[in-house]
Amino acid sequence: MRDSVVRETVLGSEMDALLLRSLQSYVIDTFGPDRWQAVCRRAELAVSTFEPMLHYDLGTADRIAQVAAEVLGRPVDAIWEDVGIHLVTHPDREGIRRLLRFGGVSFADFLHSLEELPGRARLALPDLDVPEVTLDELGEDRFELRCQSPLRATQRVLIGLLLAMADDYGALCVISAEAGDCTSIAVLDRGHAKGRRFDLAVPEG
Amino acid sequence: MRADRPDQRIEMDSGALAHFMPMHLLLDSEGRALSYGPTLARVLQDAARSGALFEELYEVRSPGGAVTIDEVLARGGHRFRLMPRNGLRAGLRGLGLRLPGSGAVLVNLSFGIDLTTAVRELALTDADFAATDLAMELLYMAEANAAVTRELRGLNLRLEGARIAAEEEALTDPLTGLRNRRAADLVLDRLCSARAGFGLLHMDLDYFKAVNDELGHAAGDFVLETVGRILRDQLRAEDCAARVGGDEFVIIVANRTDPRTLQAIAERIIARISQPMEFEGRICRVSASIGIVRSTDLALPEPPQLLAAADRALYAAKHAGRGRAVLLAPTGE
The missing domain is CATH 3.30.450.260 (Haem NO binding associated domain)
Known part of the structure; x- marks a missing residue:
C-alpha cells in the first residue's frame, strides 16, 4: 500500500479535500493536535495538513477516516457524523452555518433547500462536484433524503449537518440512516426550542 | 395561449x-x-x-x-x-x-x-x-464568495510559508548549516551590483583528505561540522560563510576592505581550525589556507573576477606552505 501515499492532484477530488480538511479540524479541535499527528503517522502521510482548496485522490477521505477510527477507537460512521455537527456548531466555522441558514426560515424550508445544495455550492466553487440530493416529503413532518455519492463519508456528514441544523432552528427530530443512500427525517416538534438567531447580513466590522 | x-x-x-x-x-x-x-x-x-x-x-x-x-x-x-x-x-x-x-x-x-x-x-x-x-441568492453568494476568498487567502499564506522554508533549505548546506554556493553567489551579486565594499575569503582545508582516508568519512563530516561552527562563531550576522565544495569555503566579510582587518580575521579562523579536534577518542588535525581579495582591488568588481582573484590568492597561500592567509597584491589586477 505504499503507493497510496496521499498526493495533491490536479484532477483529483474536491469533495475529498473538503472532507479531509473538515476531519482534520474536527480531530484537532476535539482531541488535540497530537492525536491528529498520530492519525497522519499511522496513515503514512508525508504531510499533516490538508488544504480545502486543493484536490486529493478520490477515496482518500474515507481511507484517512478509517485510520482515524482506529486511532480514536470510535466507529468511522460516528466520526463522520461528528464532523458534520462540528462543521455547523464550531464558532470558527460560523460561515458554514450561515450559508446553510440561507436555505430558509424554517427547518422544513431548510430541508427543501437541500435539493439546491449542488447549485448553491457551484455558485461559490464552480468546479466542485457536489452529489445530487433529493428530498421526498412522505407526509407532514416526515421526509426521506437521498444523496448518491461515491464517498462513504457523505451520508454520515449530511446526517451530522442535519442534526446540528435542526438544533439551530430549534426543531426536535429523529434522523436515521436507512438502507442504501437514504436518510429518514421525522420532525417531532418544529418549535421545540428557541433556535439560534439569524441575521441576513453579517453585522459590519 | x-x-x-x-x-x-x-x-x-x-x-x-x-x-x-x-x-x-x-x-x-x-x-x-x-x-x-x-x-x-x-x-x-x-x-x-x-x-x-x-x-x-x-x-x-x-x-x-x-x-x-x-x-x-x-x-x-x-x-x-x-x-x-x-x-x-x-x-x-x-x-x-x-x-x-x-x-x-x-x-x-x-x-x-x-x-x-x-x-x-x-x-x-x-x-x-x-x-x-433573488435577494436571498445574492446575499448567499456574497457570503459564499467571501468565505472562498478567505480560504484562498489562508492557502496563499500557508504556501508562502512553505515557499520561504523551501527557499531557506535551497540556500543552506545541510551538513554544516552554512550557506551553499547558490546563496554565496546571490550575496556576491547583490553586493557587487550595490557597489558595496567587502572582503572575499576563499578557504580550503589542509590535510582534510588524510582525515577522511585514515579516520573515515564520519570523522571527515565531524571536521566539516566543526569548521561550520567556527565560521559561525567568528563572523557577524551580516557576513556570509558558505561551503561551496567538499572542503572548500567562501566567506564574504561585509563592509570591511582594510587589509589588516581581513588578514586578522583570516588568521583567527586558521588558528581556530588548526586546534586539534577530538572525534570518538581520535584526534583529527587539519588546518586551512585562505586567499583574500577585496572588492576595492578591482576597478569594476564582478563575481566571476572576484572569485578568480580569490582563487589565485588561495593558490599562492597553498604554495607558500599550509595554514596561511594571503591577501591578493593590490597591483594584482
Whole structure:
C-alpha cells in the first residue's frame, strides 16, 4: 500500500479535500493536535495538513477516516457524523452555518433547500462536484433524503449537518440512516426550542 | 395561449399587490402617494406618509434632470434609479407604469447592488422579499464568495510559508548549516551590483583528505561540522560563510576592505581550525589556507573576477606552505 501515499492532484477530488480538511479540524479541535499527528503517522502521510482548496485522490477521505477510527477507537460512521455537527456548531466555522441558514426560515424550508445544495455550492466553487440530493416529503413532518455519492463519508456528514441544523432552528427530530443512500427525517416538534438567531447580513466590522 | 391578449385585465386588491410587490409605490395622478408596499415602508420609515409627493421621497439619479414622477415616466419609465431622501445609503432601481383609467402610477422598486447595505441597515428578513426575488441568492453568494476568498487567502499564506522554508533549505548546506554556493553567489551579486565594499575569503582545508582516508568519512563530516561552527562563531550576522565544495569555503566579510582587518580575521579562523579536534577518542588535525581579495582591488568588481582573484590568492597561500592567509597584491589586477 505504499503507493497510496496521499498526493495533491490536479484532477483529483474536491469533495475529498473538503472532507479531509473538515476531519482534520474536527480531530484537532476535539482531541488535540497530537492525536491528529498520530492519525497522519499511522496513515503514512508525508504531510499533516490538508488544504480545502486543493484536490486529493478520490477515496482518500474515507481511507484517512478509517485510520482515524482506529486511532480514536470510535466507529468511522460516528466520526463522520461528528464532523458534520462540528462543521455547523464550531464558532470558527460560523460561515458554514450561515450559508446553510440561507436555505430558509424554517427547518422544513431548510430541508427543501437541500435539493439546491449542488447549485448553491457551484455558485461559490464552480468546479466542485457536489452529489445530487433529493428530498421526498412522505407526509407532514416526515421526509426521506437521498444523496448518491461515491464517498462513504457523505451520508454520515449530511446526517451530522442535519442534526446540528435542526438544533439551530430549534426543531426536535429523529434522523436515521436507512438502507442504501437514504436518510429518514421525522420532525417531532418544529418549535421545540428557541433556535439560534439569524441575521441576513453579517453585522459590519 | 397568448400572454399579450389586450383584453386580458387583472384586478388586484392592495393586499395581493403588497404580497407580489412588497416594494411598490402607488401614486395618484398628481404624484402623491396612495400606498406603499410593506418593505418599501420600512425603507422610507417616517417619510412613508399617505399623500407625500414622489419628489419629496426620492432624489432621481437617472434619468438625469428628471424630478417628478411625470418627468421620470416621460424620460425613461422602463428603468430608473432613485435615492431615498431619508439618508439611507442604498439606492433603488425601478420601473413605473401609468395605469389606465384613474391615471394612477404604479412604481415597483428593488435594491440593486446595494442590497447588502440595505439588509444590514434595515435589518430586513427573508419575509421582506417576494419569493421570486433573488435577494436571498445574492446575499448567499456574497457570503459564499467571501468565505472562498478567505480560504484562498489562508492557502496563499500557508504556501508562502512553505515557499520561504523551501527557499531557506535551497540556500543552506545541510551538513554544516552554512550557506551553499547558490546563496554565496546571490550575496556576491547583490553586493557587487550595490557597489558595496567587502572582503572575499576563499578557504580550503589542509590535510582534510588524510582525515577522511585514515579516520573515515564520519570523522571527515565531524571536521566539516566543526569548521561550520567556527565560521559561525567568528563572523557577524551580516557576513556570509558558505561551503561551496567538499572542503572548500567562501566567506564574504561585509563592509570591511582594510587589509589588516581581513588578514586578522583570516588568521583567527586558521588558528581556530588548526586546534586539534577530538572525534570518538581520535584526534583529527587539519588546518586551512585562505586567499583574500577585496572588492576595492578591482576597478569594476564582478563575481566571476572576484572569485578568480580569490582563487589565485588561495593558490599562492597553498604554495607558500599550509595554514596561511594571503591577501591578493593590490597591483594584482
